Amino acid sequence: MEDADSWGSLIPLANTQALPTYTLAKEETQIGRNPDCGICINDKRLSGKHCLIKKEKDKITITDLSTNGTFLGSKKIGKNNSVELKHQEEIWLLTASKVPVNETIGFRYENFAAIEEEKKKKED
Secondary structure, eight states: OOOTTOOEEEEEOTTSOOOOOEEEOSSEEEEESSTTSSEEOOOTTSOTTOEEEEEETTEEEEEEOOSSOOEETTEEOOTTOEEEOOTTOEEEEEOTTTSOGGGOEEEEEEEHHHHHHHHHHHHO
16 A cells, blocks of 8 residues: 555566565665564575665665575676666566475565656656
8 A cells, every 4th residue: 555655666576486576665674584674574595684775865775684585587686786777677585496386475666756757658
C-alpha cells in the first residue's frame, strides 16, 4: 500500500517464492533474514543482512551485503559493492543457479517518480 512518504516498491517476480509486494518509504531499507531488517524474509539461505536499498535525493542504490550474492538481472553486484538501482530492474537474492526455480527470490523494482513521469508522457 502506498503512503505519502513511499517512493518505490519491490514486486515479487513470477515463479518465485510467494512473497508480498514491499513498499519502500525509508531512506534506507535492509533486506535479509535478520528480524531487525526493514524487509525480513525468513529463508535460511539468505544472509542475515543480505542487501541494502538506499535513497539519496533522486538516486537509488543497492549494496550487496551477502556472502552468496545479490544480483541485478544476471549480474552479481559483489559483496560490499553498490550500484545504482533503476526503475523496473530485477533484483535477485536467490537465483535459479543456486536453488530450484520455485524457491528463487526475486523482485522487480518500481520507482514511483518514474511511473508518474511515464503517465505524464502518455497524457501529452
